Amino acid sequence: MLNRWCSILVLVALLFGLLPSPAGAVKSYLFKTCNDSGFCHRNRHFASEVAKIGSDFESRYSINSQDLSIKKDKGLVEGSLLKRLNDGSHVSLPFQISVLSDLNLRLKVNEERTGFNSKALNSKRYDEASKWAFTQEPDLTTFDYSLSDDTLVLTYGEYQAIVNLTQFKIEILYKGTLRITMNDRNLLNMEHYRTKEQQEAENSIHIAPEESTYNAYSDSFKDSKKDKLPFGPESVALDFTFSGYKHVYGIPEHADSLSLKDTTDSEPYRLFNVDIFEYETQSKYPMYGSIPFMIAVSPESSAGIFWINSADTYVDIRKEESNIEEETDQQVLSSKDNLEKVETHWMSENGIIDVVLIVKNNPQSVSQSYGKLTGFTTLPNMFSLGYHQCRWNYNDELDVLDISSKFDEHQIPYDTIWLDIEYTDEKKYFTWKKELFPDHDRMLAKLDETGRNLVAIIDPHLKTHYEVSEQVEKLDVGIKNHNADEIYKGHCWPGESVWIDTLNPESQPFWNKQFENGSEFAGYARNLHIWNDMNEPSVFNGPETTSPKDNIHYGNWEHRSVHNLYGLTYHEATYEAMIQRNPDIRPFILTRSFYSGSQRTSAMWTGDNMAKWEYLKESIPQILTMNVVGFQFAGADVAGFFGNPDKELLTRWYQAGIWYPFFRGHAHIDSRRREPWIAGEPYTSIMRDALRFRYKLLPVLYTQFYQSSLDGSPIMRPLSYETPENTKTYSIDDQFFFDQLLVKPVTSPGQDKVSIYIPDSKPYYNLNTLEKIVGEGYHEIEAPLESIPILIKSGSVIPIKARYRRSSRLMTFDPYTLFVTMDDSAKAKGYLYIDDGESFNHSLDQDFVYIEFEAGDNEIKSSIIDGDATKTFTSKLADVKVERIVLIGGPIVPPKTVDVVQGDKNWTAEVLPADGFWTIRNPGVIINQDWKISLAS
Ligand SMILES: *[C@@H]1O[C@H](CO)[C@@H](O)[C@H](O)[C@H]1NC(C)=O
Ligand SMILES: *[C@@H]1O[C@H](CO)[C@@H](O)[C@H](O)[C@H]1NC(C)=O
Ligand SMILES: *[C@@H]1O[C@H](CO)[C@@H](O)[C@H](O)[C@H]1NC(C)=O
Ligand SMILES: *[C@@H]1O[C@H](CO)[C@@H](O)[C@H](O)[C@H]1NC(C)=O
Ligand SMILES: *[C@@H]1O[C@H](CO)[C@@H](O)[C@H](O)[C@H]1NC(C)=O
Helix, strand or coil, X not given: CCCCHHHHHHHHHHHCCCCCXXXXXXXXXXXXXXXXXXXXXXXXXXHHHHHHHHHHCCCCEEECHHHCEEECCCCEEEEEEEEECCCCCEEEEEEEEEEECCCCEEEEECCCCCCCCCCCCCCCCCCCHHHHHCCCCCCECCCEEEECCCEEEEEECCEEXXXXXXXXXXXXXXXXXXXXXXXXXXXXXXXXXXXXXXXXXXXXXXXXXXXXXXXXXXXXXXXXXXXXXXXXXXXXXXXXXXXXXXXXXXXXXXXXXXXXXXXXXXXXXXXXXXXXCCCCCCCCXXXXXXXXXXXXXXXXXXXXXXXXXXXXXXXXXXXXXXXXXXXXXXXXXXXXXXXXXXEEEEEEXXXXXXXXXXXXXXXXXXXHHHHHHHCCCCCCCHHHHCCEECCCCCCCHHHHXXXXXXXXXXXXXXXXXXXXXXXXXXXXXXXXXXXXXXXXXXXXXXXXXXXXXXXXXXXXXXXXXXXXXXXXXXXXXXXXXXXXXXXXXXXXXXXXXXXXXXXXXXXXXXXXHHXXXXXXXXXXXXXXXXXXXXXXXXXXXXXXXXXXXXXEEHHHEEHHHHHHHHHHHHHHHHHHXXXXXXXXCCCCEEECCCCCCHHHCCEEECCCCECCHXXXXXXXXXXXXXXXXXXXXXXXXXXXCECCCCHHHHHHHXXXXXXXXXXXXXXXXXXXXXXXXXXXXXXXXXXXXXXXXXXXXXXXXXXXXXXXXXXXXXXXXXXXXXXXXCHHHCCCCCCEEECCEEECCCCCCCCCEEEEEECCCCCEEECCCCCEECXXXXXXXXXXXXXXXXXXXXXXXXXXXXXXXXXXXXXXXXXXXXEEECCCCCCEEEEEEEECCCCCHHHHHCCEEEEEEEEECXXXXXXXXXXXXXXXXXXXXXXXXXXXXXXXXXXXCCCCEEEEEECCEEEEEEEEECCCEEEEECCCCECCCCEEEECCC
């Protein structure tokens, strides 16, 4: 959400005499390229020099086998990595290799910096990124080993890690096959501490022939010339080769394809959280958040690299040239697979090397392993899976309540209305503009009557000279300037502002106070939730629109070291404050900036997109990428933040948006109003149908979230996750699975058909026509404006709630409809998770039921496989029934009636045949007890 941002920037530029050159893309002059970043330029140079020398290159890094301390029962190897300088002397870099209990290998390399003295700065390399990213320090597990002069081999489970000690490399073999090689190309580079004088001395021992000194002690990029770079060059870089893979995914946030591209002749992918203005699609530019986790997928196995560093980071990707056409024959493929590889080069501005290497059987297991380290998505409050209506801005209490009642007038369900920055008094967070919102408790209570919620924005920049920011200064919990002698002041929405330093534990009690019951901001409402925006942090007059890198945080760490995780510390502080406020309600927090671990407490969205078809199309790979890196609660603004969508785009965007795990309509202050009733017919009805369909699917979505909270499985799921054995799916990113539905939203204008790819040989059914479609490959299906292309995979049981209600809360005790789609062997399976949707009783008290539906052998049965049906909430489900079972692909001639058994009772239910399916009407079973229906009679 960026106001006349351009004009502000032009103003800032004028003030500082830095008018951007008119040529080029909208905003590229604001952001560094690799060549503009000293450390990226130096490491790419290093890589090209090493490549030129080729096999004659002698790595400067080695390990003396005498120095190793191998604690096999603890799962740990420790020692010193020696970096050889030009005169033959060495810098000693302490390292650890450990085997994590999930059978992943972790490598840490640090440097004990000596000779650096500063009161303001911690002289250590930042080594706490994992403390923020991980839920806890992972357990280690034992290994067997053998050691010779030049090789250490660790064996654990079906893995071997072969450590070459003379030219430090690690090869990871899984089931006897090489999958990952660390430092394969000798790009390991840890720029050790040396002063400028030492570096520049004649015959300096510190600079190897393959190294560059470009911008080692200064920054020539126009907006960051003032950067003090107190440690000089301190980057860490390392390369990893994935063997037997052609596709890699992950490392958000970028507006690019799902399958990451070769970057040899272009910019690397950059991970640096920035408020990117009018971002472009198909771009490697950094965006608002970063998750330094990459996954490679092949039919045989899947591998992951988790690079736990929170500094500015670039990743180069090189794919082995391969003459193989997109795969045709499975046989040919597997024999050539071993020749294929993806080479990656990771470069971070500072910090330590801390990396976890994961190899498993399939991508799902890699995601799960990553989730065991960083946490799984927390089960969201049910309301937050409904529809969110936002715009910049709903003007006042009347406007809010009017919009709310219009939804009811038009019989469109929605759960949450949002307030952007204008609700505050002069953009002072935790205040309300009294003329416009005279009694927010009253407004919230009114919304609560129909189960609705309010989300209000609270950003980390706090306007100077008011109560809250004065407290920040007084308590000394703000981000500091480079001398650490003053709180840093920059510009953002309110003008001059300070930033809360949520790395500082002292900031938490202060933050809690702002949200507590009875506070000016929060009042007493139980249906108030929070939007954390601008937490990259966005600083309008800062370099690259963010904090100067030499600002200082708690612990005397430079902002440079913690930049990419600041946004996480901020939304986590808000989450904690909301829990303190009301420990009985799951808080909903939307964040724009994120890091590994953000999935534990927040939802994210893809920021300021545009009301153009290409952004609708891009939203799908963007959200799929978030899903594969464990951040499932993701969405994109419907129907584009900037601009005015035409009616067709608006409608198609709603039809796509209902699949986003986080589903919000939002628009810029200069965009015209576009709530679904404004477009008129037939558009309004089509959007209403789409929105209602989302609500029908809430039981499915909620169940997906439950499963994801246990194992990290994606909710909007790429085809490569569903059928990793089919390599033809690997670059498909315009369709996806949502539970057992295969969906391909229409993302271009004037379409009335789509070609949808079926990845396996199972029968699928077109949900709109119930036509059976069989055969791996592309199938053309009808997709006129009023329909969304959806196929149901056979073998599934999909539980929905079919009745229209104004909000999700009002659906709590509604009956269920089950869609049973039989596969070729007349079997089907599905799951349903139910709890109260808002408290923590599911985890505190087992107050939930997890139900398995199974069809086969001429019967359908329902069994509670987890939870407890006798608790406060679940016992109330005794009134909730299944009102209908729809059978697709069942026996062609249905029985007239079926026999139903539940508990010690039994009865018969009527069957209504129809074209292509049949329905068991009112089977009469209640949802929180096991039941069985015999189909043969
Ligand atoms: C970056 O700098 C290197 C070395 O100065 C140069 O060879 C290369 O062409 C530059 N790349 C771009 C994209 O400008
Ligand atoms: C270690 O790596 C070097 C350089 O690639 C190679 O010459 C040597 O043979 C390797 N040692 C072992 C034991 O593989
Ligand atoms: C705040 O008020 C809510 C009722 O709106 C109550 O349930 C909650 O326990 C209160 N929180 C605290 C910390 O007193
Ligand atoms: C959660 O459990 C407590 C204790 O059993 C109960 O008082 C409360 O009503 C429950 N909350 C919900 C939303 O069911
Ligand atoms: C159905 O109930 C009757 C008694 O009401 C009982 O005799 C019969 O065995 C039951 N059938 C089944 C399949 O449980």
